[in-house]
Amino acid sequence: MKSARERMDIISAYREVGSYRGAAQIAGTTPKTVRRVIARHEGGGGAPERVPRVHNYDGVATLVAGRVKSAQGRISAKRLLPAARAAGYSGSARNFRRLVAAQKQAWRRDHHRGRRPAVWSPGEHLVIDWGAEGAMHVFCAVLAWSRFRFVRFAADERSETTLAMLAECFELLGGVPGTVLADRMGCLKGGVVANVVVPTAEYVRFAGHYGFKPDFCEAQDPESKGIVENLVGYAKSDLMVPRAPLGDLAAENGAAREWCAEVNGVTTARSARCPRSG
Numbered sequence: 001m002k003s004a005r006e007r008m009d010i011i012s013a014y015r016e017v018g019s020y021r022g023a024a025q026i027a028g029t030t031p032k033t034v035r036r037v038i039a040r041h042e043g044g045g046g047a048p049e050r051v052p053r054v055h056n057y058d059g060v061a062t063l064v065a066g067r068v069k070s071a072q073g074r075i076s077a078k079r080l081l082p083a084a085r086a087a088g089y090s091g092s093a094r095n096f097r098r099l100v101a102a103q104k105q106a107w108r109r110d111h112h113r114g115r116r117p118a119v120w121s122p123g124e125h126l127v128i129d130w131g132a133e134g135a136m137h138v139f140c141a142v143l144a145w146s147r148f149r150f151v152r153f154a155a156d157e158r159s160e161t162t163l164a165m166l167a168e169c170f171e172l173l174g175g176v177p178g179t180v181l182a183d184r185m186g187c188l189k190g191g192v193v194a195n196v197v198v199p200t201a202e203y204v205r206f207a208g209h210y211g212f213k214p215d216f217c218e219a220q221d222p223e224s225k226g227i228v229e230n231l232v233g234y235a236k237s238d239l240m241v242p243r244a245p246l247g248d249l250a251a252e253n254g255a256a257r258e259w260c261a262e263v264n265g266v267t268t269a270r271s272a273r274c275p276r277s278g
Helices: 004-017 020-027 031-042 058-070 077-086 093-110 159-173 201-210 222-243 249-263
Strands: 125-133 136-143 149-154 179-182 189-193 196-199 213-216
Touching: 004 020, 004 031, 020 031, 058 077, 058 093, 077 093, 125 159, 125 222, 136 159, 136 222, 149 159, 149 222, 149 249, 159 201, 196 201, 196 213, 201 213, 222 249
Parallel strands: 125 179, 179 213
Antiparallel strands: 125 136, 136 149, 189 196
């Protein structure tokens, strides 16, 4: 598509020489392009109305939209294709996947629940999560505002192990955050009532002893704890994978302490200071 400047050059060249071929040689284009530009200019300068492209799946677009809506955007093109075939669709499976993807994108755009970025306060939230690489489990915690990271290895993810990790983290921090935000991990979850997680009695006693509020993420919402998900991935790629195969637990935790001291000594963009300095 020619820019406005290029179209003006073509029109000027045509007015100077009076022929499509001559104007094409001057403007460095083809006679056919010159003819289209001149016809558009003489017709008022407006772009011609583009005729909508016809697709071979237009006949089943309404069917697909209805099925996507009823499934809340979770149904796959593979499951929809037989119904589309029965409704008369004769195109390829690949073309049909394009239709389903477009309809699912449109549904999610109209039904997005919305999201606001978290606003953290100093010392208010500690976010925790578990990860695993082979038989070795890694406990990760991060202070949300200062980005202070805590990483330790363990042989399991049981409740007593998690609480011991939290106690060690509090000791290293020299204090207790106002809220500990955890995934819906089974070792701390006593049950779910009306989509609200009820912590175990042991975890409630532990929180009462240290004086923090236990909180849990929303279900199927990894973005709500992305800050610690990133730390888990970082610890795996930068600490666990280079040291593989992982051996003695005490030696690995010694390496984890050195790694935390290194990453906590880097200035963060949010606070413009090193996490270990507060």
